Amino acid sequence: MTARRVIIQYCPVPPGLERYVTALFYCDVDLGADERLHDVLCPDWATFRFHYGAPVRATTRSGSRIDGSCFTVSGPRTQEVRFSMGAARQWGFRVSPLGWAALVDAPAYLYADRLIDGDHDPVFARFMPLHDLLADPGVSPGAHLDCLIAFLAGLDLRDVPHEALIAAIGEAVLDPELRTAVDLAAAVGAHPRMVERVCRAAFGFSPKLLLRRQRFLRSVEQFTEAPALKWIGAMDEAYHDQAQFVRDFKAFMGMTPREYAALDKPLTETLMRERVRLGRTGMGRRFRAG
Template identity: 45%
Template sequence: MWGVGFLPLGWARFIDADASDCANLICDGAQHPAFRHFASLGDVLCDPEASIDEQFAALVAVMTRAMRPNRDEPRIARVHAALVSGDHATVHELADACAMSIRTLERVCMRYFGFAPKLLMRRQRFMRSLTTFMLQRGTRWTEAMDAHYHDQAQFTREFREFMTMNPSEYAALDHPILTSFMEARARVWGSPAQTLDPPVHR
């Protein structure tokens, strides 16, 4: 199985569509206008006779042909780095840190990140809390909560919104696969989830 994940810079370089139009989307990638230029990969990646090296070479070739620079790349990188840092509590602070207006920040976020700045900040805050809880076994939620939460009640509301259950209900479940995945990813890539990866310039 091959999996390719795009960070916002990757989306800008490979996908000619607003990320907000594709967020939480399930579709036939070979038919969708945003993704169908990758459809030719199916011939090799779904060929049981193709070797891993042949499949990898096909991936590299198609990605190389599809990649193109984007004039918004410096802005994307600034927004991405500021979101991952967790240093900013409000959209206004985030916009100032990225040296852009709130309107420009909203445009960049919707185009390349898929969501409005406020939701992105909430998601990052939640993921920092969740990964702390998952990686530091035995930690209580009050210890894992991100510092930007006003109180435990706010955290519980957002947890329920993102996970459709209370923190205590989630903690009572077994998470052998997710915990192992997060631990391995943190060890190999330096962060336990893609939402916490910093931008990478290539």
């Protein structure tokens, strides 16, 4: 059997794009001819992936699935995604809620917790040329990264109603001191009903669910960064007790924290460590163009 090689590289998002694109990444998986990796992704913002190689298969608990698509879109999620892939490489980017509103001509709630074949949904037609632009394996990753950045920077942005409010909500939900939808509305200085409407349109979910999801993700990131803490030490301070944390974990991941920790996660462990590193340093290593 060929030795397993997994490379995941998060790349710096240049100024001007960072309000709309929160991550640019490259993935290269080298396996034996018939070998496949199986893994699970945590909830996340909307992500676009361009796939080259053995087909990728993915499913959500709600029944959404993709099988063999070369251009996939994952809408904003509050559920895990179980997936498998063989030897392949991927380019991708993750968009912020403001990025979704500015780049996608559809409200986010219509695509929440969904996996989409981007080649067959006209909403995502403007991104389809990227697959061919990033396809040549003889081109260096650095040159492909430059191509990806130039393409995204050249897209026309939609007029976004309540743009300042979307940006304010995006910042506020990261505040661990905010515990309720009322707290969130007060923090951004808007009526709770307005915050509800804007959250569904740009973020995909209600304010209450967004705050719950963020509390959960902070816990997962802390566990990833310092697994010696174990779950009890990584649990976010906003949780009342361990039982509440376990209930949230099951709601977002479909399994207990213990079951998740026991899984073989050949891709997502590398991915999460890279995301934590990037979040801590504020930047990623730049591919050499040559």
